[in-house]
Amino acid sequence: MRKGSAAAILAGLALAVAACGNAPTTTQPTASESAPATAGAKTLQGVKLEVAAKWTGAEQKNFEQVLKAFSDKTGAEVTYASTGEDTGAFLGPRIQAGSPPDVAILPQPGLVQQYVEQKALKPLTDAVTAEIDTNYTPYWKELGSADGQVYGVLIKAAHKSLVWYRSQAFDDAGVQPATTWDELVKNAQAIADSGTPPFSLCGASGWTLTDLFENVYLSTAGPENYDKLSKHEIPWTDPTVTTALEKIQQLVGKQEFLVDGTSGTMQTDFPTCVSKVYSTKKSAMVIEADFVAVEAVQSGAKVGEDAKYFPFPKAGDTAPVVLGGDVAVAMKDSPGAMALLQFLASKEGGEIWAKLPGYLSPNKNVSPDNYPDELTKQLGQTIVSAGDAVRYDMSDLAPSAFGGTDGKGEWKVLQDFVRKPTDIKGAQEALEAEAKKAWK
Amino acid sequence: MTERLDGPKVPPAVSAGGPATGPAETPRTKQRLGPSAAVAIAFLLPAALLLGIWVVYPIVYSLIRSLFDANGTGFVGLGNYTTIFTDSGTLTTIRNNLIWVVIAPIVVTTLGLIFAVLTERIKWATAFKLIVFMPMAVSLMAAGVIFRLVYEENPDKGLANAILTTVHDTFASSQGYPEARPREGDQSQVADQNGAVVTKQAVQAGQPVLVPIVGVNPQLVPANAQPAKAPAAGGGLSGTVWLDFTRGGGGQSGAVDPSETGLPGMTVEAVQNGQVAATATTAEDGSFRFDGLPAGSYTVRLPQSNFQASYGGLTWLGPTLITPAIIGAFVWVWAGFAMVLLAAGLAAIPRDALEAARIDGATEWQVFRKITVPLLSPVLLVVFVTMIINTLKVFDLVFIIAPASVQPQANVVALEMWRVSFGGGNNQGLGSALAILLLVLVLPFMIMNIRRFRRENT
Numbered sequence: 001m002r003k004g005s006a007a008a009i010l011a012g013l014a015l016a017v018a019a020c021g022n023a024p025t026t027t028q029p030t031a032s033e034s035a036p037a038t039a040g041a042k043t044l045q046g047v048k049l050e051v052a053a054k055w056t057g058a059e060q061k062n063f064e065q066v067l068k069a070f071s072d073k074t075g076a077e078v079t080y081a082s083t084g085e086d087t088g089a090f091l092g093p094r095i096q097a098g099s100p101p102d103v104a105i106l107p108q109p110g111l112v113q114q115y116v117e118q119k120a121l122k123p124l125t126d127a128v129t130a131e132i133d134t135n136y137t138p139y140w141k142e143l144g145s146a147d148g149q150v151y152g153v154l155i156k157a158a159h160k161s162l163v164w165y166r167s168q169a170f171d172d173a174g175v176q177p178a179t180t181w182d183e184l185v186k187n188a189q190a191i192a193d194s195g196t197p198p199f200s201l202c203g204a205s206g207w208t209l210t211d212l213f214e215n216v217y218l219s220t221a222g223p224e225n226y227d228k229l230s231k232h233e234i235p236w237t238d239p240t241v242t243t244a245l246e247k248i249q250q251l252v253g254k255q256e257f258l259v260d261g262t263s264g265t266m267q268t269d270f271p272t273c274v275s276k277v278y279s280t281k282k283s284a285m286v287i288e289a290d291f292v293a294v295e296a297v298q299s300g301a302k303v304g305e306d307a308k309y310f311p312f313p314k315a316g317d318t319a320p321v322v323l324g325g326d327v328a329v330a331m332k333d334s335p336g337a338m339a340l341l342q343f344l345a346s347k348e349g350g351e352i353w354a355k356l357p358g359y360l361s362p363n364k365n366v367s368p369d370n371y372p373d374e375l376t377k378q379l380g381q382t383i384v385s386a387g388d389a390v391r392y393d394m395s396d397l398a399p400s401a402f403g404g405t406d407g408k409g410e411w412k413v414l415q416d417f418v419r420k421p422t423d424i425k426g427a428q429e430a431l432e433a434e435a436k437k438a439w440k
Numbered sequence: 441m442t443e444r445l446d447g448p449k450v451p452p453a454v455s456a457g458g459p460a461t462g463p464a465e466t467p468r469t470k471q472r473l474g475p476s477a478a479v480a481i482a483f484l485l486p487a488a489l490l491l492g493i494w495v496v497y498p499i500v501y502s503l504i505r506s507l508f509d510a511n512g513t514g515f516v517g518l519g520n521y522t523t524i525f526t527d528s529g530t531l532t533t534i535r536n537n538l539i540w541v542v543i544a545p546i547v548v549t550t551l552g553l554i555f556a557v558l559t560e561r562i563k564w565a566t567a568f569k570l571i572v573f574m575p576m577a578v579s580l581m582a583a584g585v586i587f588r589l590v591y592e593e594n595p596d597k598g599l600a601n602a603i604l605t606t607v608h609d610t611f612a613s614s615q616g617y618p619e620a621r622p623r624e625g626d627q628s629q630v631a632d633q634n635g636a637v638v639t640k641q642a643v644q645a646g647q648p649v650l651v652p653i654v655g656v657n658p659q660l661v662p663a664n665a666q667p668a669k670a671p672a673a674g675g676g677l678s679g680t681v682w683l684d685f686t687r688g689g690g691g692q693s694g695a696v697d698p699s700e701t702g703l704p705g706m707t708v709e710a711v712q713n714g715q716v717a718a719t720a721t722t723a724e725d726g727s728f729r730f731d732g733l734p735a736g737s738y739t740v741r742l743p744q745s746n747f748q749a750s751y752g753g754l755t756w757l758g759p760t761l762i763t764p765a766i767i768g769a770f771v772w773v774w775a776g777f778a779m780v781l782l783a784a785g786l787a788a789i790p791r792d793a794l795e796a797a798r799i800d801g802a803t804e805w806q807v808f809r810k811i812t813v814p815l816l817s818p819v820l821l822v823v824f825v826t827m828i829i830n831t832l833k834v835f836d837l838v839f840i841i842a843p844a845s846v847q848p849q850a851n852v853v854a855l856e857m858w859r860v861s862f863g864g865g866n867n868q869g870l871g872s873a874l875a876i877l878l879l880v881l882v883l884p885f886m887i888m889n890i891r892r893f894r895r896e897n898t
Contacts, residue, residue, distance in 0.1 A: 172658070174689015193685050195619070195657035204843040256621065256655055260593075263755045266845040267593060401867070407847035407859070408529070415845045419759075 042075030047336040052081045052090065053105035053326065062356040069352045070343045076336050087111065091331075095120045100331035103340055105155065108396050109143050109327050116146040122333040123149045128342045135347060135363045137388050139223075144327055153345045156353075157325040157362040159379045160211050160289040160393060161312035164296065166277050168306065169196050169284035177310035181219075184313045185250050188257050191284045197259040199251060200283035202273035203266040203418055206411025210395035210403060211322065212287050213414060217244040220316035223389050230394045232439045236431035245417065245424045247315050253421040259283035262419060271295035278307055287312070289324070290360065290379055304375060311382050321386035324393045325362060354380075362390070402438035409434045499879065506872035520873035529848060530874070533856040536763055537881070540834060540852065544767050545827035549820060551771060552778025556786055557808065559779070569783065573776035580773065584840030587769035591756035591841065601753025608751040617660065617703065618749035623652035623684050627694050635744035638711075642737040649679025649740045652694050653703055656683050661701055666725040668702040670695075677738060678729035681706045681722045702726020706746050710738040757842065759849040766841050766850060770834065778823045785819030786812070822892065828885050832878065853878050 055063055060082060067078045083090035087107055094100045100120065106112060115121045124132075129150050132141050136153070144152030163184075165177070170187075173194040178184035191198040202208040218226045221240035228234045229241070251257055258265045259282050268276065274292055277283045279299035286292060296307040312320050328344050330337040343349040350363040354370035360379055364387070368380030383390055395403030395410055402409035413434060417427040474480070509516050524530045555572055559565040575583060592598030595605040622630040622637045629650050630637050643649050648670070661683060668682030682702045684693060691697040702725040710718045710730050717738060718730040756765045789812065797807050813820070835854040842850035851859075853874055861871030 172687055174686070189624075190689065193623075193654035194687070195655055195660070195685070204845040206844060256619075263758050264593060267755075267757050267843045269844065405859070406844045407851065411844075412848050 042073075044336050044339060045075035047074075047076040047334075049076055049078045049103065049334075049336045049340060050081055050101040051078060051103045051105070051340070052083050052087075052094075052101040054083050054087050054107055055105075056082050056084075059358060062353065062359060065356060066344070066349060066353045067340075070340055070349070073343070074336075074339055076339070078340065088114075091115075091120075095331070102330065102332045102334060102337040103328060104331050105326050105328045106152065107326055109152070109154075109392060110397060110400070112144060112152045112327055112329060113146050115329070116149075116151055120331060121151045122330045122337070123151060124153070124330065124341060125338045128153070128338055128345060131342045131345045135345060135350070135365045137364060137390065139388065139390065139392075140362060143392055144329075152327040152329040153341060154323075154325050154362045154392075155328045155344045155350075157323045157360045157383065158289055158291065159360055159383065160322040160324055161215050161320045161382070162289060162292070162309045162379075163285055163287050163312055164274075164277065164292045164307060164309045165285045166281065166283075166301070166306060167308050168281075169194075169198075172196065173284070177308075178313045179310075180313050181216075181247055181250075181315035188251065188285075192254070192256040196284050197256060197282065198284045199257050200259045200268070200273040200276040200286045201252070201265045201418065202268055202270040202286070202288070203262075203415060204269040205273075206406060206415055207395065207404070208270055208273070208288055209414040209418065210410050211289065211393065212248065213244060213410075214322050214391075214394045215287075215312045215320045216247045216315045217241070217394075218320040218322060218389075218391055219312070219314055219318050220244050220247060222316070222318050223391055226391050226394065230391075230397045232398075232435050236435055237428045241428055241431070242424055244315075245427060248417075249421045249424065252418045266415065266419060271298075275299045290375075293375070318389050319382075319386060321382055321390045322393055323362060323383070323390060324396060398435075399438040402434055409438060502872040502875045502879075505869060506876050508869045510867040510869055512868065516869065520870045521877075523870060524873055524877060529851070530853075530856055532848065533851045533853045536850065536852050537832060539763055540767065540770075540831040541828055543764075544770050544831045544834075545824050547767070547771050548774045548778050548827050549824050551775045552782050552823060553813075553816075553820070555775065555779040556782035557812070559783060560786060569776075569779065572779055575773045576776050578773070580836040581840060583769055583773050584837045587765075587772070587837070588757075588841050590769075591765050593753065593755055593757065595753050598753070598756070600756055604753040605751055608753075616706065616746040616748060617653070617656050618747060619655050619657065619660075620653045620703075620747055621655045623654050623693055625693070628652060629694060633741075635747060637742040637747075639740045643677065643679075643740055644737050645677045645733065645735055647677075649677070650694065650696070651679060651681040651708075651740065651742065652684030653681060654683070654685050656685075656703070658687065662704055664724050665701045665704050667698065668696050668700050668726045676729055676731060677710055677718075677733050677740075678727065679708075679740060680726045681708065681728065681742065682726040706742055709741045709743055711741050712736060712738050757846060759846050762842050762846050762850040766834075766837050769837050769841060770831070773837075774827060774830065778827070781823050782816065782819055785816050789815045818892070818896075822889070825885050825889050825892075829882055829889075832882050832885075853881075 051067065053060075053063065060080065064080055067080060070076065071078055081090075081101060083104075087104070088111065091100065091104055095115075095118065106115075112121065129141075132144075132150065132153050140154050141150060143154060144150055163177075169191060170176070173187070173191040173196070175187040175190050178187050188198040201212075214226075217229065217240070220243045221229070225234065225238075225240050229236070229238070234240070252262070252265075255261050259276050260268070270288065273286050274288070274295035275298075277286045277299075278296045278301035292309075293303050293307070296303055301307040312322075314320070328341055330341055345363070347363065347365040350361045350366035351370050353359050354361050354366050355372060357372050357376075360371075360376060360383070362383065364384055366380075368377045368384060371377045371380055397403070398410070403411075405411065410431060413427055413430045416430065417423070420426075475483075505512065506520050507515060507517060509519070524534075555568075559568050562568065578586070589597065590599045591601075593601060595601040622628060622632050629639060629641070630652065631640050637651065637653070639649060639651070650670075668680055670680065680696060680702060682696060682700055684696075684700060685691060686697050686699050691700060702722065704722055704724045704726065706722040706726075706728075708720045708722060708728045708730075709716045710720075710733060718733050720728040720730050722728045754761060756762070793811055793815065794807055797811050802810070833854050834852055835858065838847075838850050838852050838855050847855075857871050857874035857878065860874065861868045
């Protein structure tokens with residue numbers, strides 16, 4: 001929803017920036033016959049493929065460039081179909097009618113499981129799986145798998161472990177970006193003492209709170225527990241959850257830490273919380289993903305100068321890297337579809353895409369040096385260096401009644417917790433009760 | 441917007457309820473005058489077909505669907521209905537609907553009645569009616585957006601709080617340093633005590649008192665503030681109140697550093713045995729001195745009045761006030777509708793009855809109570825019942841006005857029905873059960889309305 005459109009704008013802006021440089025302009029993806037660029041065997045000459053994804057505008061154009069590279073290499077003719085924001089609503093009728101696109105790109109791994117149950121997906125061939133084994137850590141392979149079969153591959157990532165800050169506020173308070181949680185809390189106190197409330201939380205947008213929790217939990221409890229909690233294999237009443245909530249309590253428990261206090265926070269949605277930092281300059285930090293850049297720019301801040309960010313500080317033993325992203329799956333068992341997936345999962349395909357703005361690759365072999373700007377390079381570096389500890393957004397892995405609905409499940413309980421941070425036990429019990437309902 | 445369609449239908453029924461003249465004059469015969477049965481069916485068929493497709497079939501299907509689980513395959517019997525009455529979330533929606541049904545129709549009808557009666561007495565009645573009726577021309581969705589802004593907490597944006605704060609500030613205004621706090625920590629010389637700042641240790645004359653304050657936005661420090669000076673010892677009880685924060689960091693907490701400024705205009709009290717022994721005000725460099733104070737040990741206190749935050753109005757969109765706030769928006773939309781109907785009803789009341797009462801010496805209040813209201817009661821009932829039905833199915837106002845974080849507290853049955861069916865959970869079984877619950881709640885009032893129409897038409 002929000003995140004998707006924000007990402008689209010981000011890509012749009014990034015493209016606008018790149019357009020000043022020497023970014024290659026795209027022609028229609030169908031015009032494969034006009035571009036016999038690369039030498040080599042065009043094994044898929046004459047094959048027609050359809051790819052469906054939610055991207056529009058600049059993101060679509062960039063993706064079409066990647067598709068064109070594939071066409072040039074193989075000779076296949078690829079058309080792109082935009083699903084709009086609700087991918088399920090686009091694919092559902094197509095699946096029922098028996099004419100799905102060859103390849104679909106799903107915004108949530110949860111949809112992979114759902115479509116596997118509907119028998120709408122084709123297992124990936126050994127060649128594609130081998131490509132995934134070379135380029136991805138086992139965690140991502142498992143994410144695209146169901147019942148031991150590999151069905152999908154994560155091809156585009158969003159970085160959710162960032163703390164954005166206003167450099168002027170940090171200078172005024174005389175603090176530096178924190179690397180540990182305790183430092184973050186100490187800095188927050190210093191910023192509060194300087195007369196600026198340090199945190200602008202987006203309490204009205206529940207997903208921002210789940211992102212905060214996921215980062216703290218991944219850091220304090222470690223990747224193994226994170227996986228277990230994602231699948232509800234350990235209960236939400238687990239002591240590891242207590243630890244994470246205690247950490248969050250240190251931020252939200254103090255009125256002077258929150259801009260406009262608790263009640264103001266609860267009425268602030270994303271992106272208003274960003275504008276409280278960069279536009280009205282009432283606050284110092286906002287804890288959200290890479291797409292904050294779009295809103296910061298709209299608030300009149302210059303990314304890299306006024307608007308800076310640092311990696312989410314270590315609250316425990318793990319430096320957290322939480323990603324969101326899109327999973328490519330095959331809906332038809334054709335050599336063309338498999339070849340395209342293999343291309344998208346390959347180092348080659350990833351690097352073509354990485355050179356375009358607004359893209360972050362989860363592929364460990366795609367070197368961050370490929371990214372067009374410094375910011376993306378740094379983000380890419382954190383993903384590569386986190387290695388096996390990188391995790392996918394937990395709430396997006398959960399049933400949507402728990403992890404993706406306004407006023408329900410995890411969103412609601414975390415909002416209640418921010419309202420009343422003293423009641424950790426009550427929050428955990430409420431989370432467990434909601435989880436039991438969703439995972440039955 | 442079916443409620444809009446209901447609207448215009450009512451006035452004819454009302455006027456028919458007045459002096460019944462028409463039908464009596466037509467000759468009545470047993471012989472069939474109308475068209476043949478075949479023609480009748482042919483004419484009824486489109487309507488019957490549409491009603492069947494859009495009303496009867498959905499109701500029947502919802503009823504069946506409500507007995508199945510989220511996937512629509514597993515039969516759960518009355519399980520979904522049990523969930524409705526055991527889940528705390530849905531119970532809140534039912535509670536909210538009850539509040540709505542009890543309060544909103546009464547307020548709308550009463551306001552409509554007051555407006556209708558009063559507009560009879562004023563010259564610019566048409567203009568007034570036009571303005572009050574205007575919100576009806578705005579879609580409920582737009583009305584929701586308008587009221588979302590009206591209830592914005594920041595008085596610079598939200599009309600409701602702008603009015604409240606303006607009224608409040610006329611009587612009392614903020615002063616001093618609303619966001620200031622004492623420096624925290626064990627090393628700090630001072631601590632917070634019920635909003636006031638007091639020294640932790642008893643102090644004596646000749647011993648300078650340090651009162652470190654933090655959390656003041658540099659822009660809010662008065663322009664005349666001078667760099668703070670560490671107080672000199674000797675000569676009565678004296679000290680410094682200053683902003684204990686070095687811009688850019690590096691200052692020592694609890695000590696007066698060179699670039700730190702004093703906080704002028706603070707009221708300082710010397711307290712002994714709970715009694716205020718002397719009062720002083722800080723100078724531009726933050727220093728204060730109690731003159732002519734008897735020797736002894738005191739506590740130095742900065743009373744709460746120094747830190748009085750400006751009145752920010754009410755949290756309209758918070759969990760407590762959200763339902764009354766949305767009802768306010770609902771009243772704004774529908775009061776005009778009620779007024780127009782009731783004004784039409786008033787116009788139909790025979791003047792002679794009112795005049796007779798007045799000649800007999802009845803006061804205006806008595807005329808209103810004993811004559812106007814009883815004669816108007818059919819219209820009042822129509823308005824009231826229409827409002828009950830409208831409140832039961834209220835959806836858009838709640839959806840738009842309540843911020844996502846308080847939607848659980850503001851939720852109503854119709855919104856919950858949509859949420860569980862399509863808003864993520866995709867549990868259309870439970871959603872259908874809620875739809876049926878809503879139908880059951882609306883049904884008695886529908887039947888009541890239909891009966892009234894029948895009675896009036898015969």
